[in-house]
Amino acid sequence: MGWLSRSTRHVRRALMVGAAVARLSLPGSAAAQEARAPGSGEDQSREDVAQRRERAALLATHYHDAVRLHSMGRGLPILFSGLGGVSLALSLAGEGIDAPTRIAFASGSATMLAGGLGALAVPETYRPNTLATAGMLSQGSLWLGFALLDSEPIPRMTLVSLSAGHYATGLLSGLNLALSDYTPVSRLRADHALVATPGWRARLSDAQLASIERDLLGTEPAIPRWAIFLPVALGGVAAAAPVLDPELPAEKRMMSAIFGLLNFTWSLAAMLEQEHPVQAYQRDLRRAGLRVAPSGPDGTAGLTVSGKF
Numbered sequence: 001m002g003w004l005s006r007s008t009r010h011v012r013r014a015l016m017v018g019a020a021v022a023r024l025s026l027p028g029s030a031a032a033q034e035a036r037a038p039g040s041g042e043d044q045s046r047e048d049v050a051q052r053r054e055r056a057a058l059l060a061t062h063y064h065d066a067v068r069l070h071s072m073g074r075g076l077p078i079l080f081s082g083l084g085g086v087s088l089a090l091s092l093a094g095e096g097i098d099a100p101t102r103i104a105f106a107s108g109s110a111t112m113l114a115g116g117l118g119a120l121a122v123p124e125t126y127r128p129n130t131l132a133t134a135g136m137l138s139q140g141s142l143w144l145g146f147a148l149l150d151s152e153p154i155p156r157m158t159l160v161s162l163s164a165g166h167y168a169t170g171l172l173s174g175l176n177l178a179l180s181d182y183t184p185v186s187r188l189r190a191d192h193a194l195v196a197t198p199g200w201r202a203r204l205s206d207a208q209l210a211s212i213e214r215d216l217l218g219t220e221p222a223i224p225r226w227a228i229f230l231p232v233a234l235g236g237v238a239a240a241a242p243v244l245d246p247e248l249p250a251e252k253r254m255m256s257a258i259f260g261l262l263n264f265t266w267s268l269a270a271m272l273e274q275e276h277p278v279q280a281y282q283r284d285l286r287r288a289g290l291r292v293a294p295s296g297p298d299g300t301a302g303l304t305v306s307g308k309f
Helices: 002-025 030-035 046-069 075-093 099-121 125-147 156-177 185-195 198-202 208-219 225-239 250-271 277-287
Strands: none
Touching: 002 030, 002 208, 046 185, 046 208, 046 277, 075 099, 075 225, 099 156, 125 185, 125 225, 125 250, 156 225, 156 250, 185 198, 208 277
């Protein structure tokens, strides 16, 4: 299987390079017209050339992370929907639980199933966030089901707080999906191939760099990651609140503290996991003494860079 995996990687890389070449060489393409536009040779000053090379090098640094964040095969969505289908069947066939609890568990399983199928239906660039949204909503239903069971070792307030936090995060994640207009991952891969090596970067015009920058900007979510996971963190704090109730048994107070702390820690790690490539790119521009303007030279959304070298 090793030779098959290596061959697959080689074919995929060849396709990415082919797409990049097409953007530069197709006669009727906008990229080819940009490449033939005036001002890309000796007419440009040394400062313009230095700025263009610096911008391209910074784009190359962050494009890999942008592609990774929006890339996902079909395996995980299939697994996700399969687990949802199995758990849905088990929750419907289970005995000894009342109707509200059964509905809570069944809705969580159905959300997993729908999320997996939805991730298979949407464009690849939306798959990771589709699964994340379904996962948060499913966990909200799971915690609600445990709360309705009135588990003896865990205070109900702890379970309800965790459920509310995950539901709110799932809704924010879904809203982010609705508001975001992500760049297709196929175009991100082609852009990445264009800036991956110094040889390719040297052939890019200012107009092409502006287009590549706009594609990178298109990977930024409408709602920041920290804001999406904030409800889970707040839910973890509320879940640990019963530890302050002296009338509760020591076992319940300990369980509330454990579950609250675990969820708060996990959500904090998710909020601070990694700086988004767009934010990292803009930060590196500032460190290099360059300025990020709200619109590009052609009047469309993009980056305009200025500075001295």
